[in-house]
Amino acid sequence: MKLFTVMFFAFLSFSILCAQANKDYDGVKPEVYKGSKSLVFSYTPFQSDLRALPAGSYPQMNGNNLNEMQIGGIGFKYFASDQLSLLFSLGLGSSSTEVDNESSSTTDYSQTYYGLSVDVDYHLPNLYSISTYIGGNINYGSMATEHTLKLTSSSTTDEFSSSAFGLGVNIGFDWFFTEGISLGGKYTLGFKSLSEPEYTTSSGSSSDTQKGPSESTIGTGVGTIVISVHF
Numbered sequence: 001m002k003l004f005t006v007m008f009f010a011f012l013s014f015s016i017l018c019a020q021a022n023k024d025y026d027g028v029k030p031e032v033y034k035g036s037k038s039l040v041f042s043y044t045p046f047q048s049d050l051r052a053l054p055a056g057s058y059p060q061m062n063g064n065n066l067n068e069m070q071i072g073g074i075g076f077k078y079f080a081s082d083q084l085s086l087l088f089s090l091g092l093g094s095s096s097t098e099v100d101n102e103s104s105s106t107t108d109y110s111q112t113y114y115g116l117s118v119d120v121d122y123h124l125p126n127l128y129s130i131s132t133y134i135g136g137n138i139n140y141g142s143m144a145t146e147h148t149l150k151l152t153s154s155s156t157t158d159e160f161s162s163s164a165f166g167l168g169v170n171i172g173f174d175w176f177f178t179e180g181i182s183l184g185g186k187y188t189l190g191f192k193s194l195s196e197p198e199y200t201t202s203s204g205s206s207s208d209t210q211k212g213p214s215e216s217t218i219g220t221g222v223g224t225i226v227i228s229v230h231f
Contacts, residue, residue, distance in 0.1 A: 028176045030131035031230045032123050034082050038182075038230040040075040042089065044222055073115070077228065085133070087119035091141075101149075108148040115141035121170055129176045137168040137188050154204060162197035166190055168221075174228060182228045189221040 031038070075089035092114035099107045121135030142163040149156045168190025174182040197212040 028129045028179060030126045030129060030174065030176045030182070031180070032079065032082065032085075032126065032131045034079055036079040036230060038077045038228040040077050040087060040089065041227045041229075042073040042075065042091075042186075043225045044073070073117075075117070083123045085119075085121050085123060085135075087117075087121065089115075089117040089119070091115040091117075106150045108150065109146070111143065111145040113141070113143035115139060119170060121172070130173055131176070131182075132173045133170070134172075135170040137166075137170050137190065139166045139168070140164070156201065156203045159200040159202070160197060162195060164192055164194045166192045172224075172226070174226070180230050182226075182230065184226045184228070186224045186226055187221060188224070191218045192216065 073089050073091035075087050077085055077087045079085045096108065096110040099109070101107055117137060117139035119135055119137045121133040123131050123133040140163070142161075144159070144161040146160075147158040168188040170186055170188050172184060172186030174184035176182045194215040194217075196214045198209060199212065200207060200209045202208075
C-alpha cells in the first residue's frame, strides 16, 4: 500500500509538472475533449488472487479454491467534459474441454462467466501524446464452472457458482501513437465482496449442495492492457 501511494503521487506530480511541454508539440494529440467517444478493448493478465470478478477477469475453480484467469473485455468510453470520461465495460464468454483419463474414463470441464463495470475517470493535462487519468470503478460479476468425471457405468459432476461486487480506484494512461488509436494501461486498487459460493456434487440420482463462506478483501489490484479506437 505504501509503494502504491508513493507511485501514485509521483505519477500525479510528473504529469502536472511536465504538461507545459505540450505547448509547441506538433505530433499526435490525445483525443481528450467533450463529446469524444471510443471503443475500448481490454486484456487483464496482471492480477492478484482477488477471488472475485472484475470486468476483464474471472476465477476458475481448482478443487475448492479459486484461481484468477485472464480474459478480454470490450467497453464504450464517452467524455462528458474536457476532463471527465465515463467507461462502460462488459466481459463475457464460455469454454469447454474434454480430457481422456486412464481406466476408460473422461473428464469434461466447462465454464461460463460475465462481468459488468463502470469507470468514472478524471484526465490530467496531456503530456505530449499521452493522456493520464485517475478515477473510480464499480463492478459486478458472476460465473459458473462444471466438472464431470465420466466412467463406463456412471458419472460424477461437480458444479460451482458465485458472484462478486467491487469498488476500486483507477490510475492509468493512454498513448496516442497514431490518429484515432491509443494504447494504454490501467491499474485498479480496490475492495471486493464475494457472495456465498455454492458447490453441488451429483452422482446418479443423488446430489449434495454446500455453501462456502462469503468474503471481503481490500487492497487487492488488477492491471489491464487497453487498446482504444476513437471516433
